[in-house]
Amino acid sequence: xxxxxxxxxxxxxxxLDASDKLASLRDLFSLPPNQIYLDGNSLGVxxxxxxxxxxxxxxDEWGTDLIRSWNSAGWMDLPNxxxxxxGTLIGASPGQVIVADSTSVNLYKVLSSALALQRxxxxxxxxxxxxxxxxxxxxxxxxxxxxxxxxxxxxxxxxLLAAIGPHTAVVLLxxxxxxxxxxxxxxxxxxxxxxxxxxxxxxxxxxxxxxVVDLLGCDADFAIGCGYKYLNGGPGAxxxxxAHPRHVNAVSQPLQGWLxxxxxxxxxxxxxxxxxxxxxxxxxxxxxxxxxxxxGVDTVLAASPLGGMPALRRKSLALTRLFIDCIAERCxxxxxxxxxxxxxxxxxxxxxxxxxxxxxxxxxxxxxxxAEHNVVGDFRAPDLLRFGFTPLYTxxxxxxxxxYAIASVLETRAYEAQVxxxxxxxx
Amino acid sequence: xxxxxxxxxxxxxxxLDASDKLASLRDLFSLPPNQIYLDGNSLGVxxxxxxxxxxxxxxDEWGTDLIRSWNSAGWMDLPNxxxxxxGTLIGASPGQVIVADSTSVNLYKVLSSALALQRxxxxxxxxxxxxxxxxxxxxxxxxxxxxxxxxxxxxxxxxLLAAIGPHTAVVLLxxxxxxxxxxxxxxxxxxxxxxxxxxxxxxxxxxxxxxVVDLLGCDADFAIGCGYKYLNGGPGAxxxxxAHPRHVNAVSQPLQGWLxxxxxxxxxxxxxxxxxxxxxxxxxxxxxxxxxxxxGVDTVLAASPLGGMPALRRKSLALTRLFIDCIAERCxxxxxxxxxxxxxxxxxxxxxxxxxxxxxxxxxxxxxxxAEHNVVGDFRAPDLLRFGFTPLYTxxxxxxxxxYAIASVLETRAYEAQVxxxxxxxx
Numbered sequence: 091x092x093x094x095x096x097x098x099x100x101x102x103x104x105x106l107d108a109s110d111k112l113a114s115l116r117d118l119f120s121l122p123p124n125q126i127y128l129d130g131n132s133l134g135v136x137x138x139x140x141x142x143x144x145x146x147x148x149x150d151e152w153g154t155d156l157i158r159s160w161n162s163a164g165w166m167d168l169p170n171x172x173x174x175x176x177g178t179l180i181g182a183s184p185g186q187v188i189v190a191d192s193t194s195v196n197l198y199k200v201l202s203s204a205l206a207l208q209r210x211x212x213x214x215x216x217x218x219x220x221x222x223x224x225x226x227x228x229x230x231x232x233x234x235x236x237x238x239x240x241x242x243x244x245x246x247x248x249x250l251l252a253a254i255g256p257h258t259a260v261v262l263l264x265x266x267x268x269x270x271x272x273x274x275x276x277x278x279x280x281x282x283x284x285x286x287x288x289x290x291x292x293x294x295x296x297x298x299x300x301x302v303v304d305l306l307g308c309d310a311d312f313a314i315g316c317g318y319k320y321l322n323g324g325p326g327a328x329x330x331x332x333a334h335p336r337h338v339n340a341v342s343q344p345l346q347g348w349l350x351x352x353x354x355x356x357x358x359x360x361x362x363x364x365x366x367x368x369x370x371x372x373x374x375x376x377x378x379x380x381x382x383x384x385x386g387v388d389t390v391l392a393a394s395p396l397g398g399m400p401a402l403r404r405k406s407l408a409l410t411r412l413f414i415d416c417i418a419e420r421c422x423x424x425x426x427x428x429x430x431x432x433x434x435x436x437x438x439x440x441x442x443x444x445x446x447x448x449x450x451x452x453x454x455x456x457x458x459x460x461a462e463h464n465v466v467g468d469f470r471a472p473d474l475l476r477f478g479f480t481p482l483y484t485x486x487x488x489x490x491x492x493x494y495a496i497a498s499v500l501e502t503r504a505y506e507a508q509v510x511x512x513x514x515x516x517x
Numbered sequence: 518x519x520x521x522x523x524x525x526x527x528x529x530x531x532x533l534d535a536s537d538k539l540a541s542l543r544d545l546f547s548l549p550p551n552q553i554y555l556d557g558n559s560l561g562v563x564x565x566x567x568x569x570x571x572x573x574x575x576x577d578e579w580g581t582d583l584i585r586s587w588n589s590a591g592w593m594d595l596p597n598x599x600x601x602x603x604g605t606l607i608g609a610s611p612g613q614v615i616v617a618d619s620t621s622v623n624l625y626k627v628l629s630s631a632l633a634l635q636r637x638x639x640x641x642x643x644x645x646x647x648x649x650x651x652x653x654x655x656x657x658x659x660x661x662x663x664x665x666x667x668x669x670x671x672x673x674x675x676x677l678l679a680a681i682g683p684h685t686a687v688v689l690l691x692x693x694x695x696x697x698x699x700x701x702x703x704x705x706x707x708x709x710x711x712x713x714x715x716x717x718x719x720x721x722x723x724x725x726x727x728x729v730v731d732l733l734g735c736d737a738d739f740a741i742g743c744g745y746k747y748l749n750g751g752p753g754a755x756x757x758x759x760a761h762p763r764h765v766n767a768v769s770q771p772l773q774g775w776l777x778x779x780x781x782x783x784x785x786x787x788x789x790x791x792x793x794x795x796x797x798x799x800x801x802x803x804x805x806x807x808x809x810x811x812x813g814v815d816t817v818l819a820a821s822p823l824g825g826m827p828a829l830r831r832k833s834l835a836l837t838r839l840f841i842d843c844i845a846e847r848c849x850x851x852x853x854x855x856x857x858x859x860x861x862x863x864x865x866x867x868x869x870x871x872x873x874x875x876x877x878x879x880x881x882x883x884x885x886x887x888a889e890h891n892v893v894g895d896f897r898a899p900d901l902l903r904f905g906f907t908p909l910y911t912x913x914x915x916x917x918x919x920x921y922a923i924a925s926v927l928e929t930r931a932y933e934a935q936v937x938x939x940x941x942x943x944x
Contacts, residue, residue, distance in 0.1 A: 122582075135583070136575065140575060141575050145568060151752075152751055153562075153568075156563075157556050157895070195774075195800060198772055226774050229774060229777075229778060324579055324805050325578075325586070326800075326801045326802045344661075348621070348656060351656060361656035372619060373619025374753045376755070377753045378752070378753070379753075379803050379805050466583065471783075
């Protein structure tokens with residue numbers, strides 16, 4: 091299936107799905123009919139359990155039991171319970187992860203903690219990150235760099251390892267680039283950071299639920315992540331946060347709220363941080379959003395008896411490999427595959443760039459795919475077509491059909507039509 | 518009905534409900550059957566519209582339209598749309614309020630902004646607050662005071678006005694004490710703060726939807742508030758934030774997220790704050806929680822054609838007055854009414870303290886009321902029985918029956934039983 095001389099047939103893909111031991115996981119989702127959704131790295135698909143669960147939380151827990159549900163329905167424990175579930179997906183131990191707030195807010199917490207730990211060393215003058223890091227993360231880092239009188243140093247991905255030096259206080263990275271889909275070696279980067287006396291902060295937004303992550307194994311310092319991408323927690327789902335046990339009691343975080351207090355119901359006037367990761371909770375838990383997130387996380391945990399994250403990762407790699415091969419076979423040299431083709435360097439997405447054509451054309455192809463073929467990927471300025479492959483619900487035949495649609499858009503040159511040339515605000 | 522010589526009859530209360538022009542608003546809620554719920558200042562009751570709305574958001578907007586709903590379903594605009602609705606309840610103009618994050622996180626934002634505005638004045642050395650302020654707010658203030666090398670000065674409510682002085686950078690208060698229910702004069706406090714060169718930050722958690730608030734009229738500087746109390750937005754609902762137009766573009770806030778950026782979809786690497794209150798949004802909006810909050814806010818807006826907040830305030834005062842009168846009539850001198858009895862100094866709650874008996878007894882009365890009479894109030898350590906009266910759904914006859922139940926618990930001395938003596942973690 092990988093050589094240029096072999097033609098990939100749709101029946102091959104049907105056969106791959108038939109023998110896929112993870113195939114049944116697709117039944118856990120309410121997928122839009124007749125759509126091929128390759129945007130789960132932007133917003134995960136709705137789990138079938140979510141609607142009923144939210145109804146129960148709303149009608150029974152809130153509607154009937156009201157304030158008592160903080161205890162009787164375990165609302166107070168949701169940040170910890172869901173955190174523990176996510177912990178199993180990212181190589182953290184029970185009690186090390188909590189769910190709260192947004193990724194931006196959680197990054198502010200952990201980056202503040204990391205900088206506080208480095209405060210005593212005046213030679214540590216920079217926060218290092220990737221020039222193509224999530225912009226929102228860079229905004230948080232930029233603000234904290236200013237507050238702490240540090241430099242935010244941004245370099246291309248390929249220059250990152252060499253840029254880590256004795257001046258580096260904190261390295262802030264995401265294992266998978268949201269733009270290129272390139273996967274970094276978390277062990278290597280963390281090790282190089284530590285060798286330079288820097289702390290390693292990971293944003294797992296495109297990693298949790300997408301590939302194998304081993305936070306304790308790679309000896310990371312802090313991590314945060316997103317609930318609404320591969321964890322299928324719903325639009326704007328809460329985020330999770332992890333701190334290595336060697337740090338968690340050594341440092342506080344600036345968003346001191348009552349549920350991060352050691353004794354929240356003492357209503358004491360002075361703040362005493364709770365032991366462990368609990369101190370990273372600030373305000374009252376957003377129960378409805380947390381209930382939806384738990385349903386999403388449970389879809390990933392459903393893979394556990396089928397091989398768990400390693401099995402999901404193998405399927406993800408097979409899907410992206412198939413996509414790359416099919417693109418080569420069907421679309422000739424129309425696209426450059428921006429994502430690394432080596433399995434060890436590829437996340438769960440593939441990004442393409444037109445070899446001939448503008449960013450406007452690339453955007454128009456994405457729009458034509460949606461409008462004419464119900465194939466949903468997205469566009470990332472200035473010129474990337476981005477396709478995400480969530481192994482929980484994406485079939486091999488979906489990959490085949492998506493490439494067929496892409497080739498069809500290329501052949502009909504629909505993407506040159508004026509109607510597809512307007513740049514959307516959100517994709 | 519107010520004198521000691523007149524007996525208040527249940528039929529009087531039935532008549533009050535019959536002539537109450539706001540009575541129909543109760544139909545907007547799914548109230549637990551046979552329960553008298555006097556804890557809406559802790560968690561508001563479920564609106565009837567919420568369940569269906571969430572179903573539509575989940576099944577149609579998320580489930581079917583997926584990522585496109587950020588535009589097509591107006592998800593991106595939810596923080597602003599709901600903010601504008603809340604603005605009408607608190608005396609703010611359209612475009613001045615957004616909804617995001619928790620109250621703790623929003624307080625961190627506005628308090629940081631206020632302190633940044635005062636930074637240039639070295640004589641401003643303290644943040645002043647009430648010793649009985651929300652503990653969570655004090656934790657945020659304590660953290661920022663430490664960061665900014667300021668003192669957090671806490672004084673009793675009665676000493677607050679005198680404590681405002683040239684050294685005061687920021688006055689942080691809530692108009693209604695969560696403990697005593699005492700209502701402060703927002704105009705007076707803001708005016709005195711300004712006279713001393715201090716900025717005034719209000720936490721409207723027990724105010725929005727509970728009494729008339731006029732942020733622009735009283736010339737406040739910053740305000741935040743809670744979505745899950747009188748706004749009925751559901752457990753852990755997102756919070757709102759307001760900044761006076763004279764400040765909003767003069768200062769940024771430290772939680773620099775992509776949706777507070779001037780051009781979030783440019784994916785620029787450097788942060789430029791959006792004009793206006795939008796800069797107080799940080800991460801991706803929590804859509805499910807926001808949808809529920811909007812249903813809650815709409816229940817308050819439903820009072821608009823019936824007289825709006827002034828009418829709700831009049832009913833609230835009548836309810837709390839009736840409660841105070843009934844307690845005096847039925848419970849003799851068993852209780853001290855902690856809440857001020859003057860209308861102008863009373864929020865939408867009444868707090869009681871046993872004239873003879875311990876905090877354990879007070880706690881036990883609250884528990885006995887729930888267990889034996891299905892009357893839900895709450896206990897605030899060390900010794901307060903707290904009853905909240907949400908005018909949207911509380912009837913006069915509920916007040917009568919609740920006091921009947923309280924008198925019954927006193928008479929049967931059920932509160933002395935061992936079973937009610939264990940202090941709960943959450944009430």
